[in-house]
Amino acid sequence: MKQLWKYIRPHRFFILATLVIKFLGTYVELMIPDLMETIIDEKAPAGDMTQIYLYGGGMLLCAVCALVGNIVANRMSAVSSGKITRAIRHDLFVKLQSLSARQMDRLTVPSAESRLTSDTYNINQMLTRIQRMGIRAPILLIGGIIMTLQMDAALALVFIGLLPIIGVVVYFVTKYSVPMHMRQQTVLDKVVRVVQENITGIRVIKALSKSDHEKARFHAVNEELAQTGLKAGMITSVTNPVSTMVLNLGLTLVVVVGAFRVNSGEIQPGVIIAFLQYFTMILNAMLGITRIFVMWSKGAASADRVADVLELPEDLAVVPAEEGERSGKAAHIEFRNVSFSYTGVGMDIENLSFRLEHGQTLGILGPTGSGKTTILNLLLRLYDPDAGQVLLDGQDIRTIPYEQLREKFGIVFQNDFITEGTIAHNIRFFRDIDDATVYAAADAAQAEFIAEKEGGMDAEVVVRGNNLSGGQKQRLLIARALAANPEILVLDDASSALDYQTDSRLRRALRENYRNTTTVLVTQRVSSLRHADLILVLDDGRVSGAGDHAHLMQTCEEYRSIAQTQMGDRREGA
C-alpha cells in the first residue's frame, strides 16, 4: 500500500476536490427526506399551499444539485484513477522488462502477466469505486444516524442497536466465504488445466483412444467446481436476506415504539414516515460499506502483488571497470574459470575456460542437460557466473553498459519468440534496419520461402508463428539474428528443423557473407560443427573434449562415436 500512495500522491489535491464535491452532492441528497418530513408534518397539516410548493421546489433543487455534484465527482474519479493506473502499469512494465532471467523464472510469465493486467485493473476499480462510494456510504450511514437522532433519539436508538447484528452477519459470512472463493479459484485452475492438456495432447489422446478417460477426468473436476461453487454461494447468499430481515424487523419496531411516542405526544406521526425513508438509505449504505470493504481488500491484495514486483532488487547491475585490467592481446570471447549453478545445488557449469578470436566459430555439443544453453546464458549475461569471469575483448561483461553489450549480439534461442505481424517486422524486431539489409539477412538465412509467400516480406505471421513450419520459423529467426550484422552470432540449436542440404547452404552463406562475425553454435549435429575452429564436447557441466573436428576425432572417444553414428559409415556408402 505504501507503493500505491506514491502514485496517488501527485493527484492528491485533485482527489481531495473530488471528495469534497462528492461530499456536497451527498449532503444535499440527504436533505431531501428531511424536507419531505417538514412538508408532511408541518406544512401539509397547516394547509399552507405556498409553503408546500416552496419546500417541494427545495426538494427539486436538492435533487438537481445532487445530480450535478455526483456526476462531476464520478467523472473526476475516473480521470484520476485512469492516470494512476497508467503510471503504475508503465512502471511495472519497465520493471518487468528489466528483470533478470533468474527473477523472471521465479516470478513466471503467467504471474507477471496477471499482475500487469488483472491486478492493475483491480487497483483501478478500487480507486474509482472508493472515490465514488467511499464517501457516499459512510456519509449516508453517519448522516442518516445523526438526522434520525436529531428527529427522535429514542427511535434512532432502535435501529442503531440493530446495525451491529448486521455487522456480525457480514463478518461471519465474509470469514467463511473468502476461503471458499479461493478454493473455487483453485478448482477452476484444475478445470483449465484439464482442458488445456486435452487441446495440446489431442493427437496422443485420439491415438490412444483415451477420450472416455479424459471425459471422466473432466467430469470429476467439473463436478468438483460445481460443488465448491454451490457451497460458496450458499454461504454468500445469507447476507442479503438476513440483513433485509433485520432492518425490516427494526422498521416494525420503529412503528411500534413510534406508536407509544405519538400516543404520549412526544413526536409527530410524520417522524415515523421520515424514519422509514432513512431506513432504506441506511440499509443501502450498509450494503455499500460491505462492498467497499470487499473492494478494498481485493485492491490492497493486488497493490501488494504489484509492489512485490516493483520492489524487486535490480539484478545484474553494471559494475565499474577496474583500471588496468585489460591485459595484452585479448580474445574476442573468453571464459575464465567460470562456474555456475541455477539452484545453488550441484554445478551446472564447472570451471569452464576457453578463448575464441574474432571471426572464429565455437561449436558446443553434448547430451541433454549437459550445460550447453547455460554457457549461452552466461555469455549473454542473462545470468552472472558464481565464480570466474566472462570477458569480451578482455573486458569483464559485468562492466559493459547494458546497451553496448546487447548491440554486440545476434541470437536465436531454442523455440524462440515470434510475434504477430509481418515477416519483415519479425526480422527487424523493433530495430531500424533498411530493406536491403533485411533482404540480405533473409537470403543468407536461406529463407527463400518468403518469396513464395503471398505478400513476400509483408506476409502476415500469426501469433507464435503458427502459420509457419518449424524450418521456416528457424530461418526467419536466423535472419533476425543476422539483420543487424552482429559482432557475435549465437545460435542455440537453431537449425534442428532444417534438412541437411539447407543447413549446409546456410553455413556456407555464413562463412562467405559474415566472415568477421564470431559465431557460437549449440547443436546436436556433428555436420554443423565440422568447420568450427573450436568444439567443446560437454558432459554434465564439464568439458570432456575440446579442439577442432580432426583433433577431436583423434582424441575424444565420445565425439568420435557421435560422429560415426550421425555421418553413417561413409566408406560403405560412398
Place this chain on the structure above:
Amino acid sequence: MANVNMIGGGRYARGEGSGDNRRFEAKKIDVRALLVRLWKYLGRNRLLLVLALFLSVTSSLLVLYGPKLSGEAINAIDLGAGKVDFDTVFRCAILMVIFYICSSALTYLLHAVMLRLSRSVTKQMRHDVFENLTALPVGYFDRFQTGDIISTITYDVDTVNQSISADLLQILQSIVTVTVSFIMMLTIAPRLVLIFVFTIPVTFLFTRWMTKRVRPLFRTRSARLGELNGFVEEMLSGQKTIRAYGREKVVLERFDAKNNAAVEAYTTAEANGTLTGPSVNFINNLSLALVCVFSSVLLVQGKIRLGDLSSFVQYSRKFSGPINEVANIISELQSAIAAAERVFALIDAKPEPADAPDALVLESVEGDVELKDVDFSYVREQPIIQDLDLHAQPGSLTAIVGPTGAGKTTIINLLMRFYDVDAGGIYVDGNEIRSVTRSSLRKAYSMVLQETWLFHGTIFENIAYGKPDATMEEVIAAAKAAHIHSYITRLPQGYNTLLSDNGTSISKGQKQLLTIARAMLLDAHMLILDEATSNVDTRTEQRIQAAMRTLMQNKTCFVIAHRLSTIRSADNILVLDQGQVVEQGTHESLMAQKGFYCRLYESQFDAVS
C-alpha cells in the same frame, strides 16, 4: 462470488479483444434462437424452475405487503396523542414480523434453488462443450488458440451462468414488484399514479439513450483492454529475446501507446457509464418530490390519509427501482448473449464424422498397410498427395524423407485417420480404414510425436497412459528400454514424481524419453515415429535406436527422420518434396535413379566432407 466475477470479467475482456481475425467464429445466431437454446438448458430442471418462480413471486408479494401494513399502522397512530389505536398497531406489527421473516426465509430458499439451477446449467454446458471438444477433428485445434477455447469453457460459461442466476431472478422479481406496487398505488391513490405517467417515460427514454451511448464505449474499452492484454502476453513471453536484443525501449513505447489507449477508453467509458447512478437517483428524488407535493395537496384537501401517503411513497420507491435497473440488466444480458454465442459455436463445431454403423473392430492386427490411389488436400485446389500407392508388409520399415515442410506429417495424419482421404483408400489387413472404428484403428498403432505431451500426473501415470492396467514392472521395463529409468530413480519420489505444469525439472530430452517409454508399453503391431528422437542428444539416441530396433521387430513401422543413415535400412523409402511424393523405393534403387533422393543424400556427404 465477487472475487470470481472480477477475475472472470478481466479474462473475458481479454478473450473479447484478442484480435478478431484469430477467434473461432461465433456465428451470428439470431437472439431468439439463442434464447430458445438457453431455455432448453433451463428446461431440464423444470421442477427447480417452477419452484423458483413460485418462491420469487411469493417472497416479493410478502415484502410488498409490508408498506400496506405499516401504512395501516400509521393511520392508527395518526389519530393523535392519547388516541392511538394500539390494537391495530400491534396487529399490524405482528403481521409485519411474520411477513418479513417468511419473506427472508423464502428469499434465501430462492437463492438456494437458483444456485442449484445455475449450477446444473453450467455443469451441463461445460459438459457439452468438453464432450464436443473430444470429438472434434485434430485440424480444429491447429486453427484456434488454446487460450480462446479455454476462456470459452470457463469464463464465457460463467458469464452465461451469472446472467441466468442473477438477471433472470432480477427480471422475475422486478416484474412482480412493478406489477404489485402499481396495483397497490392504484388502490391507495389512483390520482397520484398520474405522476408516473411523467417519470416513467423519462426513465425509459433516458435509459435507452444511455444504453445506446454507453454500449459502444464499453465495447471499445473491452477491445482496447484486450489489445493491451494480448500485447503484454506476447511481449512477456518474448522478454528474454527482447532483452537479448536490447529492444526494451521500443517495446516500452508500443506498450505505452496501448496502455494510453486502454486507459483513455476506460476513462471515457467509466465517466459516461457513471452518469447512470446519479441520474437514476435524480429521477427517484424527482418522483419523491412530486409525490410528496401532490400527496400533501391531496392531504390538505382531505382526499387521503397520512398512512396512505406513507405507503404510497414507499411503493413509489419500489416501483421506480426496478425500472431504473432495466438499463443495467440489459447491458448484462448483452454480454451474456455474446458469451452464449461463443459457447454454442464451440458446442456446434463439426465433430469427426461418426464411425459407420457397421464399422468393424480391428483385432489382432497383422500390420499389412496399403495405400491405393490416395488423393488428399488440406485446402481445395491445393493437392498435397495425388495418386499415392504404397504397400507396407507386416514387419517392414517405411521411411518418409524430404526437406523441411515437404508434408511428411500428412502421411501420418492419413494413416491415423486424423484426416480422411479425398479419393482412393487406405487398407489395414485388407480392411478399408473408414470401415473400421477409429478407436480400434488408432489403437493398432503406437506413436511417438515430435511434440512431447505430458499431463499433470505422476511419471508412472504418464508412462502407463496408453495401458491403464500396466503393472509397475511393465512400466519400469518400458522406462529402462527408453533409457529414462535411471534418471527417474534418481528423483526423490521416483515414479511417483508429479509432473507439474511447467515441467519444472524435466528437460525437453527427458520429456521425449518419457513419451518413448509410453509408446514402448503399448502392444501395437504398427509403429509411427515422427522425428521422435530429434530432441535427444546423439549419445542417448544411439541407445534408444538399439532399443527401438528391438521394439520395431515384427512391427510395421513408419518413420519420419532427418538422419538418412538411420533410414538406409528401410524396406521402402517415400521421398516427399513440396507436399508431393516424388520418389519411392529402397535406398539402392533410389540412389541408382540419381534423382531427388540421391541429391538429398549426397548433400549430407557434401556437408560432412
